[in-house]
Amino acid sequence: MTTVTAPPPPAARTATPAPLVSVRGLQVAYGDGPLVLDGVDLDLFPGETVALLGSSGSGKSTLMKSLTGFAPITGGSAQVAGHDVGTLRRGRLRNLRADVGQVFQQFNLVGRLSVLTNVLTGALHGAGPVNAVGGFSSADRQRAMALLDRVGIAHKAKDQARTLSGGQQQRVAIARALMQRPRLILADEPVASLDPTMSHQVLDLLQEIARADGIPVLVSLHVLHLALDHSDRVVGLRHGEVLVSSPTAELDAERLAVVYDVSDADQEADDAGH
Known part of the structure; x- marks a missing residue:
């Protein structure tokens, strides 16, 4: 009696994700x-x-x-x-x-505000009534600091944005864009x-x-x-x-x-x- 062995199933293919x-x-x-x-x-x-x-x-x-x-x-x-x-x-x-998070050529930061506050403004895209008038939760502040750390500029959190170099300001702008949890x-x-x-x-x-x-x-x-x-x-x-x-x-x-x-x-x- 001849035993016929079924071929192994084809390797699973990674499905191409749908475009965003x-x-x-x-x-x-x-x-x-x-x-x-x-x-x-x-x-x-x-x-x-x-x-x-x-x-x-x-x-x-x-x-x-x-x-x-x-x-x-x-x-x-x-x-x-x-x-x-x-x-x-x-x-x-x-x-x-x-x-949609946006990063611009001219950074679009508020120079007189602190680096941390500039990042926090990214949370206003999903703000409720309290945030809309300028208040930010402790969770928002913790997230903003974590994002500043991620982009390598947490040590400048209290500095006015206008005191930073161009490259540093662009890192702040990227952290601000991430603050709104963009897709x-x-x-x-x-x-x-x-x-x-x-x-x-x-x-x-x-x-x-x-x-x-x-x-x-x-x-x-x-x-x-x-x-x-x-x-x-x-x-x-x-x-x-x-x-x-x-x-x-x-x-x-x-x-x-x-x-x-x-x-x-x-x-x-x-x-x-x-």
Whole structure:
């Protein structure tokens, strides 16, 4: 009698997570002006850092604004953390914006307030009536201090924000964004005003947060080598259209040159080599 042994079951495959952000055919125009974005597709998955690359005027900032309802969606769709952005009205827009942490080029801190208080303002996105008038719970304060420790600046908690260096202020801004427990982080040119060493440190921190917390980070940059060093994927915009969308490991300066206008390409290639 021959015994037939059933083959072992195939190895379990890790299911691809659903994107937290799904943009399809997105068009944005201001008033009667020309399209600033034209037919943009974009997916952002939990835990990844995506570099949004392009020259000034390529539409990077407008794309980020469209994900939180600050730029008018005139065509296509944008789904962000379960919200259909193009259909949201004021109250629902507040809910969406509470789910999105933002990091800006100019930090947007209140300089005369302490570092700790600046971080605590991130809790106002989910504040009740007490917090809304300026009170913060002990739990909020403990969480804010833990976040300052995470970004390496807890020792500056009592200092006025305006006394910090640019790199330190950006770390405070990142802690403030984390304070609101975001499901997505948008970082619009977060290192444009920082020196090269601090730029790498801040982008390393954002990528670590994405991986450790499972939060997608979309970071707008204009320098090639920073995008290549600190992202999992690169999306390249030129004149409002996506010309590149690939894993970073498959890209180099030559393949990304198409993103830039001729006048910018040589400078960006030089930057990538430094």
